[in-house]
Amino acid sequence: MVRDVQNRMTERSDDRWILSVGIDIGTSTTKMIVSRLRLMRTSSVLSLPRYDIVERELLYESPIYSTPLKSADEVDADGIWQILAREYEHAAVRPEELKSGAVIITGETANKRNAKRILHLLAERSGDFVVATAGADLEGLLAGKGAGAEERSLRIRGAVANIDIGGGTANAAIFQRGKPIGTVTFHVGGRLIQVDTGGAITEVSPSIRRWLNASGYRLEPGQRVSFEVLQQICSAMSRNMLDYLAGYASADQEPVRALLLGEPLSPMPPIEEWMVSGGIGRLMEEAKPNGLADTAVHGDIGPLLAHTIKELSSRYAIRLVKPDQTVRATVIGAGMQSTEISGATVHLDESALPIRNLPVQKLEVTPHLLAHTEHLAQAVSQTMRTAAGLFDAEASPPFALAISGLRPLTYASLQRLSETIYESFIAYFPSSGVIVVVCENDIAKALGQALAKRAGAGPKLVCIDQIKVEHGDYIDLGQPVAGSMIPVVVKTLAFHNRVEVTDV
Amino acid sequence: MNRTIPLDQLVDKVMAELQKKLPAALQNAASQPAANVTESRMPSETGSADDFGPPISHVPNAKWAEGVEELIASTPARIGVWRSGTRPLTREMLKFRCDHAAAIDSVYGTVSQPLLDEFGLFTVDTYFENIDNYLKRPDMGRIIRDDGVERIRRSCRMKPQVQIVVSDGLSANAVDANLRDVYPSLLDSLSAHGLSLGTPFFVRGGRVAVMDHIGDIIEPEVLVLLIGERPGLVSSRSMSAYMCYRPRKGTVESDRTVISNIHPRGTPSLEAGAHIGSVLKAMLEQKTSGVNLDI
Numbered sequence: 001m002v003r004d005v006q007n008r009m010t011e012r013s014d015d016r017w018i019l020s021v022g023i024d025i026g027t028s029t030t031k032m033i034v035s036r037l038r039l040m041r042t043s044s045v046l047s048l049p050r051y052d053i054v055e056r057e058l059l060y061e062s063p064i065y066s067t068p069l070k071s072a073d074e075v076d077a078d079g080i081w082q083i084l085a086r087e088y089e090h091a092a093v094r095p096e097e098l099k100s101g102a103v104i105i106t107g108e109t110a111n112k113r114n115a116k117r118i119l120h121l122l123a124e125r126s127g128d129f130v131v132a133t134a135g136a137d138l139e140g141l142l143a144g145k146g147a148g149a150e151e152r153s154l155r156i157r158g159a160v161a162n163i164d165i166g167g168g169t170a171n172a173a174i175f176q177r178g179k180p181i182g183t184v185t186f187h188v189g190g191r192l193i194q195v196d197t198g199g200a201i202t203e204v205s206p207s208i209r210r211w212l213n214a215s216g217y218r219l220e221p222g223q224r225v226s227f228e229v230l231q232q233i234c235s236a237m238s239r240n241m242l243d244y245l246a247g248y249a250s251a252d253q254e255p256v257r258a259l260l261l262g263e264p265l266s267p268m269p270p271i272e273e274w275m276v277s278g279g280i281g282r283l284m285e286e287a288k289p290n291g292l293a294d295t296a297v298h299g300d301i302g303p304l305l306a307h308t309i310k311e312l313s314s315r316y317a318i319r320l321v322k323p324d325q326t327v328r329a330t331v332i333g334a335g336m337q338s339t340e341i342s343g344a345t346v347h348l349d350e351s352a353l354p355i356r357n358l359p360v361q362k363l364e365v366t367p368h369l370l371a372h373t374e375h376l377a378q379a380v381s382q383t384m385r386t387a388a389g390l391f392d393a394e395a396s397p398p399f400a401l402a403i404s405g406l407r408p409l410t411y412a413s414l415q416r417l418s419e420t421i422y423e424s425f426i427a428y429f430p431s432s433g434v435i436v437v438v439c440e441n442d443i444a445k446a447l448g449q450a451l452a453k454r455a456g457a458g459p460k461l462v463c464i465d466q467i468k469v470e471h472g473d474y475i476d477l478g479q480p481v482a483g484s485m486i487p488v489v490v491k492t493l494a495f496h497n498r499v500e501v502t503d504v
Numbered sequence: 505m506n507r508t509i510p511l512d513q514l515v516d517k518v519m520a521e522l523q524k525k526l527p528a529a530l531q532n533a534a535s536q537p538a539a540n541v542t543e544s545r546m547p548s549e550t551g552s553a554d555d556f557g558p559p560i561s562h563v564p565n566a567k568w569a570e571g572v573e574e575l576i577a578s579t580p581a582r583i584g585v586w587r588s589g590t591r592p593l594t595r596e597m598l599k600f601r602c603d604h605a606a607a608i609d610s611v612y613g614t615v616s617q618p619l620l621d622e623f624g625l626f627t628v629d630t631y632f633e634n635i636d637n638y639l640k641r642p643d644m645g646r647i648i649r650d651d652g653v654e655r656i657r658r659s660c661r662m663k664p665q666v667q668i669v670v671s672d673g674l675s676a677n678a679v680d681a682n683l684r685d686v687y688p689s690l691l692d693s694l695s696a697h698g699l700s701l702g703t704p705f706f707v708r709g710g711r712v713a714v715m716d717h718i719g720d721i722i723e724p725e726v727l728v729l730l731i732g733e734r735p736g737l738v739s740s741r742s743m744s745a746y747m748c749y750r751p752r753k754g755t756v757e758s759d760r761t762v763i764s765n766i767h768p769r770g771t772p773s774l775e776a777g778a779h780i781g782s783v784l785k786a787m788l789e790q791k792t793s794g795v796n797l798d799i
Contacts, residue, residue, distance in 0.1 A: 046762055046763065046764040046765065047763065047764070047765060047771055048763060048771055048772075048775060048776060048779055049779075049799070157568060157571065177570070177574065345775055345778065345779045345782075408768050409772075409774060410684065410685055410774075411684060411685045411688045411689055411774060414689075414774055441772070442772050442775050443772060443774060443775055444775075445693075445775055445778040445779055445782075446689050446772075446774035446775050446777065446778040448778075449689070449692050449693055449696050449778050450692065452696065453692065453696070
């Protein structure tokens with residue numbers, strides 16, 4: 001599985017490659033991949049430098065391991081680390097070589113008692129800038145990117161949904177013209193109901209009980225069920241999910257509501273194509289189970305659920321297409337698609353990097369604000385006050401100030417803006433040693449320069465641009481590549497503000 | 505009298521008149537796109553905030569409106585402008601001629617003296633004599649007149665680390681539109697990088713290679729020339745920053761580094777100014793410029 005281990009480090013050629021890792025610890029399986037991302041200058045020699053990731057090459061993919069558990073509510077940290085240490089060896093990479101990537105803890109595993117601690121431990125042991133992520137929104141987006149739904153959406157007019165279905169949850173991410181427009185998560189998964197080949201229920205996950213009750217099913221461990229009952233359950237579950245995605249069912253009705261994890265999508269965009277990734281996506285390609293013995297090969301309802309979804313989905317006016325990846329969609333998304341590159345004209349204090357898990361507070365600088373000094377001061381002060389209320393004021397940095405708008409901008413208004421931001425930041429965060437600013441437009445070097453002029457020997461400055469973030473996102477900032485730009489991972493929560501699940 | 509009405513306003517007036525003459529029924533039939541045209545001011549070269557508004561498709565009842573908008577947003581070219589029969593709409597035709605006229609005006613315009621005074625730039629002339637001759641004889645725009653050379657010798661610090669020169673080149677408009685942002689941003693970036701600056705000045709009727717003559721006179725380590733670019737139909741006020749390590753007579757084009765297309769819809773002027781400092785710093789460190797410079 002190892003391809004081209006030689007000559008993949010960055011410094012030797014003009015091409016700039018960075019090694020990236022993806023680790024996915026799911027409800028039933030754990031897997032990792034190693035990839036390399038090629039950075040190339042995409043702006044003309046006559047323009048300001050701008051680099052983009054132009055190629056993502058998969059170098060290594062691990063086998064699929066069962067997620068090691070210590071008990072029903074505890075992940076076996078040592079077990080996972082042993083797997084990873086072995087896989088790093090097989091991939092012939094050292095953690096120090098990895099400049100980017102993400103560890104993602106998904107599905108029901110994210111609810112385990114020690115999930116948070118494990119995630120951070122793994123991220124820190126796995127490389128200089130490997131970030132920890134969790135949260136169904138991000139998981140769905142990464143799987144959608146890994147499965148190819150994002151790219152597919154650029155080739156057709158309508159929206160493309162990828163439903164990544166694993167053991168515990170189904171994460172749907174919807175893309176339109178290359179942009180994510182929504183995510184939604186369901187309690188639909190192959191391992192929610194565990195059953196043996198004789199039809200005896202061995203376990204029923206607590207997260208599916210509400211839906212089972214609402215749909216009129218009583219299932220308890222030890223109980224025996226027929227193949228037909230399992231077929232009915234899978235069929236009802238799949239229909240509720242697909243009806244909701246297709247816009248036929250509303251989240252107000254009880255069985256559907258019980259199936260949803262977190263907030264429903266509103267409004268539901270019309271979908272033109274859908275695809276299914278994850279373990280269920282792979283099972284869809286295998287033979288259809290005809291009885292209890294075929295169904296329970298993995299000790300759960302997975303194969304039956306897969307084929308039920310496959311058959312049901314053809315009844316909708318939405319095309320079912322094949323994903324690029326099935327069971328590895330999330331890990332490939334995490335390893336290859338989670339990283340962005342900032343603009344190449346930025347202002348960096350290298351000693352402040354890397355920065356992990358920085359919450360984002362947004363400031364929209366409209367032409368009106370730029371024209372009215374007192375309004376600008378109010379808006380900036382308001383943003384700082386909100387941030388001071390939400391985040392740890394002692395932290396360095398406490399948050400990332402995301403600035404959008406800023407066009408057109410004159411030298412005079414840039415000076416005014418940087419003055420206002422600096423004064424306000426110092427007033428609200430007097431003991432913070434780092435200011436982080438993320439701009440949407442290509443202005444970071446000029447803004448950073450203007451802020452640095454004011455900061456002097458005071459707080460360190462990291463001012464980057466050409467990264468789009470939203471309120472409630474978390475970002476990770478890596479160490480500079482080629483001295484002039486940094487890898488950035490945006491952990492989006494743009495669709496629902498479920499801070500509790502993503503506060504990792 | 506003609507000189508007192510800016511072209512784009514004239515176009516707006518003509519459009520308003522045409523709109524009035526349309527029978528009300530026809531106006532309704534013409535549907536939304538036509539109505540948008542009169543409400544929104546035409547994108548013009550006057551530097552108003554309208555320049556940055558989202559591009560508007562004029563295709564009526566497009567089969568895929570979002571797709572047309574995506575295409576329009578991807579290019580400054582005149583697409584999705586619609587037609588009347590086989591001919592362009594009056595509005596598009598006027599806009600085209602307006603842009604063309606603006607391009608010509610830029611070449612024949614002069615840089616605002618108060619702007620030069622604001623930054624304390626004195627003026628020297630090349631041998632260009634007049635615009636017509638300047639266009640015919642590029643070589644004459646590369647040599648500073650003797651009295652200018654005298655003035656430079658008298659006023660400028662010799663052998664500075666960084667020499668800044670501003671010139672109108674083919675678009676005086678470009679200097680008027682961008683200097684106020686590029687120049688102070690550039691000065692900030694020089695001081696942030698700890699680079700020392702010579703005495704800046706303005707060259708009237710300059711060509712890019714006037715850098716070589718100035719290099720011979722002042723002998724700077726690096727020279728940056730902020731000069732108006734040949735205007736086009738997209739922008740008539742685009743500026744370039746040409747940079748060279750030790751420019752001298754005989755310097756070849758490949759030894760010059762350039763950041764071009766500096767205008768409100770192109771390379772952002774503030775960011776360009778801030779970046780020029782880093783480029784100059786790299787030139788001083790690597791003692792080279794142009795294709796040999798590694799940045």
